[in-house]
Amino acid sequence: MTIWTDRTAVPNISLTGVSGIDRAAHHRLDEAWLAAAWSHPTTRVFVVSGGQVLVDDTPDGRTELVMTPSFEAPPTETHRYFLGIDADGVRYFALQKDALPGRMDQSARPAGLREAGALLSEREAALMVHAVALENWQRLHRFCSRCGERTVIAAAGHIRRCQACGAEHYPRTDPAVIMLVTDEEDRALLGRQVHWPEGRFSTLAGFVEPGESIEQAVVREVREEAGVRVGEVEYVASQPWPFPSSLMLGFMARAVSAEIEVDGEEIHEARWFSRDDLRAAFESGEVLPPSGISIAARLIELWYGKPLPAGVPR
Ligand SMILES: [Zn+2]
Numbered sequence: 001m002t003i004w005t006d007r008t009a010v011p012n013i014s015l016t017g018v019s020g021i022d023r024a025a026h027h028r029l030d031e032a033w034l035a036a037a038w039s040h041p042t043t044r045v046f047v048v049s050g051g052q053v054l055v056d057d058t059p060d061g062r063t064e065l066v067m068t069p070s071f072e073a074p075p076t077e078t079h080r081y082f083l084g085i086d087a088d089g090v091r092y093f094a095l096q097k098d099a100l101p102g103r104m105d106q107s108a109r110p111a112g113l114r115e116a117g118a119l120l121s122e123r124e125a126a127l128m129v130h131a132v133a134l135e136n137w138q139r140l141h142r143f144c145s146r147c148g149e150r151t152v153i154a155a156a157g158h159i160r161r162c163q164a165c166g167a168e169h170y171p172r173t174d175p176a177v178i179m180l181v182t183d184e185e186d187r188a189l190l191g192r193q194v195h196w197p198e199g200r201f202s203t204l205a206g207f208v209e210p211g212e213s214i215e216q217a218v219v220r221e222v223r224e225e226a227g228v229r230v231g232e233v234e235y236v237a238s239q240p241w242p243f244p245s246s247l248m249l250g251f252m253a254r255a256v257s258a259e260i261e262v263d264g265e266e267i268h269e270a271r272w273f274s275r276d277d278l279r280a281a282f283e284s285g286e287v288l289p290p291s292g293i294s295i296a297a298r299l300i301e302l303w304y305g306k307p308l309p310a311g312v313p314r
Helices: 031-039 113-119 122-140 214-226 275-284 295-304
Strands: 044-048 052-057 063-065 080-086 091-096 109-112 151-154 159-162 174-182 188-193 204-207 230-241 246-255 267-273
Touching: 031 080, 031 091, 044 052, 044 122, 052 113, 052 122, 063 113, 063 122, 080 122, 091 122, 109 113, 113 122, 174 214, 174 230, 174 295, 188 214, 188 295, 204 214, 214 230, 214 246, 214 267, 230 295, 246 295, 267 275, 275 295
Parallel strands: 044 091, 174 246
Antiparallel strands: 052 063, 052 109, 080 091, 151 159, 174 188, 174 204, 188 267, 230 246
């Protein structure tokens, strides 16, 4: 039995759209090409700092990533990330800086992915998520995991190289599973994490462990966190989630037991919701809608059958 067959029913998931950007990875080690690309007049540059970029609102009500030509960009030689080329031949770079530039535009403001991911175009959101993921990885991998000496940035931000032992280190992506579990009455299992505020319920999620398939991780996490046994598991979609370096792999899963026993460590409370239960809980304010950009919201919508009320970015 297949639970979900209609792929066209999968709602649009933030940060996963067609970006229109060719990452052009074959140029990353070509210093002459990179130097020419950097100084080209059509090249566009933005600064990333602490997971934030500058965004600005346009007169027609959109929100844009603030980008400049390279000659207007703040100076940096060592933390320059080449992100790719669009269909018009425009090259994009991100600069990692300790702080965002003080002035770009009077109305420009700093924004993290949770806010900007829902506002920017697919192309700009893709550029931002690439830059934020690289920045997070760079920040956490300054020392060689083989010999402990310092590493230096290489390949336009996509490698860190150890000058002592020569090891090359590549950006990490940690797979995590996120799943909407339904029971035989087609109710959805939603949980509240220990650190979440009252009323915030969402899908269960957890990291894939070494030597484990993603399907096994779904079954194990649901059992550990909520005490519910899962049978069939079906992959739906993925979403980059660089907080700091995850790839969220979204699943629908069918429970073969209904009794809930939360672990109390990660999940404080879990409940089965019918669609009517959830609608009533949203309307009364008992349950808060999940973040607009999260794949959790899209998985819940896929089951719920229509868009959820607008959630608060988190
Ligand atoms: Zn080393």
